[in-house]
Amino acid sequence: MSAAHQMLRTARRTGRTLEVTVLEAGQFTSYSACGIPYLVSGEVDELDDLVARTPEQHRAAGIDLRTGQRVTRLDLDARVAEVEGGDDVAFDQVVVATGACPRMPQWTRLPDGAPVGGVRPASTLEDARAWAQELAPGERVVVAGGGYIGVEMVEAAVRRGLQVTLVTRSRVLSTFAPEVGAEVARGMREVGVEVVEHAAVTDLEVEDGRVAAVRLRERSVPTDHVVVALGVVPATDLLAHTDLLSERGTLRPDETGRVAPGVWAAGDCCEVRTRDGAWTYAPLGTHANKAGRALGDQVAGGDLTFPGVLGTAITRFAVGEVHLEVARTGILDHQVAAPVDPVTVVTRGTTASGYMPEAAPITIRVSADRVSRRLLSVEVAGGPGAGKRVDAAAAVLWLRGSVDDLAWMDLAYAPPVATAWEVLQIAARRVAELIDQPG
Ligand SMILES: Cc1cc2nc3c(=O)[nH]c(=O)nc-3n(C[C@H](O)[C@H](O)[C@H](O)COP(=O)(O)OP(=O)(O)OC[C@H]3O[C@@H](n4cnc5c(N)ncnc54)[C@H](O)[C@@H]3O)c2cc1C
Numbered sequence: 001m002s003a004a005h006q007m008l009r010t011a012r013r014t015g016r017t018l019e020v021t022v023l024e025a026g027q028f029t030s031y032s033a034c035g036i037p038y039l040v041s042g043e044v045d046e047l048d049d050l051v052a053r054t055p056e057q058h059r060a061a062g063i064d065l066r067t068g069q070r071v072t073r074l075d076l077d078a079r080v081a082e083v084e085g086g087d088d089v090a091f092d093q094v095v096v097a098t099g100a101c102p103r104m105p106q107w108t109r110l111p112d113g114a115p116v117g118g119v120r121p122a123s124t125l126e127d128a129r130a131w132a133q134e135l136a137p138g139e140r141v142v143v144a145g146g147g148y149i150g151v152e153m154v155e156a157a158v159r160r161g162l163q164v165t166l167v168t169r170s171r172v173l174s175t176f177a178p179e180v181g182a183e184v185a186r187g188m189r190e191v192g193v194e195v196v197e198h199a200a201v202t203d204l205e206v207e208d209g210r211v212a213a214v215r216l217r218e219r220s221v222p223t224d225h226v227v228v229a230l231g232v233v234p235a236t237d238l239l240a241h242t243d244l245l246s247e248r249g250t251l252r253p254d255e256t257g258r259v260a261p262g263v264w265a266a267g268d269c270c271e272v273r274t275r276d277g278a279w280t281y282a283p284l285g286t287h288a289n290k291a292g293r294a295l296g297d298q299v300a301g302g303d304l305t306f307p308g309v310l311g312t313a314i315t316r317f318a319v320g321e322v323h324l325e326v327a328r329t330g331i332l333d334h335q336v337a338a339p340v341d342p343v344t345v346v347t348r349g350t351t352a353s354g355y356m357p358e359a360a361p362i363t364i365r366v367s368a369d370r371v372s373r374r375l376l377s378v379e380v381a382g383g384p385g386a387g388k389r390v391d392a393a394a395a396v397l398w399l400r401g402s403v404d405d406l407a408w409m410d411l412a413y414a415p416p417v418a419t420a421w422e423v424l425q426i427a428a429r430r431v432a433e434l435i436d437q438p439g
Contacts, residue, residue, distance in 0.1 A: 001030045001053065002289050003095050003257075003266060004063050006296025006304075014301035020063050021089060023081060025070035028125050029055050034285050036128040037152035040135065041159040047129055071098075074238050076263060081238075093262045093299055096239065096251060097292060100232035100268035100283050107203050108228055117210035119226040122153050135225065137161030142214045142221055144201045145229035146172040148315040151184060153227045158191055158319045165194040165221050167201055167214065173326065175313070176379055177365050179346055180326050183381040187322045194221075201226075232283055234269045246271065250281060255305040257295025264299060266291035266306075273308040274331070275398070282309055311377075312394045314387045323360070325387030329394040330367070330377030341370040345430040349423035351385045353415035362386045366393075366427040368403035370435055375403050378424070385417060389424050403431045 004020050011018045022029075030053040038044045058065045070084040074096070080088040102121035110116055118134070120127055131153075135141065141157045143150050146168025157164045166172070166188065172195060173181035185195050196216065205213040205220060213220040234250045244259055246252055251265040255273070259265050267288035271279045290306055297304035314327035344367040350359040360383020367376040378393035380386050396406045407428035413420055421429075 001058060001063075002292030003097060003264075003296035003299070004058070005061065006293045006302075007300045008062055010297045010300035010302040016301050018300055021091075022058070022063055022065045023069040023071050023083060023089060024055075024065065024067050026124065026126075027055075027067050029053060029058055029065065029067070031125055032285075033123065033125075036122050036125070037149070037156045039128045040122070040131045040153065041156035042132075043159075047125055047132075050125065050128070071238050073241065076242060076260070079262075093264065095257075095295065095299070096236070096259070096263070096265040096269055097267045097288075098235040098238065098269045099288075101235050102228060102232055103230040104228060105201075105230065107201065108226075110206070110209060114209075116204055116206055116226075117208075118224060119204070119211050119228060121228045122149060123232075131156075131227070135160050135162055139163070139224040140165070140222065141225040141227060142167060142201070142223045143227045143229060144168075144214070145227075145231065146170070146174065146181075146195075146197070147229060147231060148173065148313065150227070150229035151188075151315055151317055153229055154188060154193055155317050155319055157227070158193060162225075163192075165196060165223070167196045167199055167216065167221070169198070169200045171197045173315075175332070176326060176328050177332070179363060179365060180328070180379045180381045183363060184317050184324055184326055187317050187319075187324045190322050191319045196221075232268065234281075234283075236269050246279075248281060252279060253291070253295070255294075255307065256298040257291060257306065258298070264295050266295045272306070275308045275310055275400075276331070277308075280309070280311070282311065284313065286312075310394055310397050312390065314390065316387065323383050324381060325384070326379075326381045327387040327390035328377065328379040329390050330375065330397050332377060339371070340376070342367045342376055343370050343431050343434050345427050345434065347423060347427035347430060349426060350419060351383050351423075352417055353419055356415050358384070358416050360384060360386070362389075362423050364389075364423050364427040366403065366406070366424075366431050368428075368431045368435065373402040373404060373432070373435060375401055375406055375428075378406075378427075380424075389422075392424060403428050403435070407432055 032050045035050040071081045073082040102123045140163045142165045172185040199216045201214045203215040213222045250271040257264045268283035294304040294306040312329040317324045346365045352358040362382030365379040
């Protein structure tokens, strides 16, 4: 919908005439999947609060929006979209913005293919509604998957008063540095969550079509519900017959959003380029919105481009006394290739001056290249106000700055919100000192 609206905005400027048709398989448009955990937890009252714009509002803006229309195949020679149970829709140009589907292993289904009762992802508003209705205090839930959606659904379930077990194949938040993931695992245990790392759900025990337990390799965990948060796969079946898909099944648009002549794509069905030019799969709403807008502008004759990503991400685990924000930006050390030589420091401090009641612990990890001094990555874990600190580091990375830029740039300070030497800058300064050490 970002692309569709931008097309109309730019067309008004460039004087182009565009007929914009959107075919949407579901009934909702422009909704915040990101808000699902907070609807489930009860922090957000109404499902409608997550809908930024309804189909009627899009239509009123001049978009021919058709809901309940699933495109099964795009015929790029005949220039038609084939719609399940409906008529083909002709196009001159086509935008693929089909997003991604949750990874659902075989064990989520009964032998007849129907979903096992009590087992579903947290992917759509329908899932959100079902979880909000079904999760009752005192019941047991297993969350399968320790990525950010798993973490947020653990938070939601604990807030609703359930007994929660998190099962994850590697460690909690494995795309973050171990120090950061460990803080979240510790916070979860503190509020009574059973965290089972380095284990995978291999099967379910099912009674009368409903889940009764999950099986791990060495034991079973009795449960009433299973949240499946095992990552996503790009929803690109409609182009499976073409040579446009990568081995991962993604599309790889250029910075204008173009995949092939007259074929455009953005969002979770695509890989994105890092600022250094490497392809990466980073299915996030923040990228989808920007890439969609740039693409919409290009389709209507504009020149906006999507400039790539740094790998910036943030999430929160907050229950009762535990409030942890974790965030990261940049290339992980293990992804860095020679000749880059990362020098890394982990520093602990407080989010505010130690004498202020707001002061909460914060851990910051900064990494920079020994030779060029270029900042490589920054990760943060800490109390209220800790997470968004990563944005200052993202700005330095975006402008290809050095660890010295981060150490000495002019950041805001007042006792309730920071320390005189901001922890982020203390960590950066220590990295610089390490680099400068003789030998
Ligand atoms: C629980 C959860 C929390 C999240 N939290 C965050 C967060 O905090 N920050 C962040 O940046 N991102 C977050 N995300 C990710 C973010 O929601 C996605 O990256 C974003 O929605 C992707 O936008 P999109 O337009 O590519 O795909 P979607 O929003 O998935 O939209 C794709 C649309 O295409 C429709 N569709 C699919 N196939 C077809 C077809 N064949 N024919 C017709 N229509 C079709 C779908 O019904 C859907 O409406 C979260 C996601 C989830 C599930």
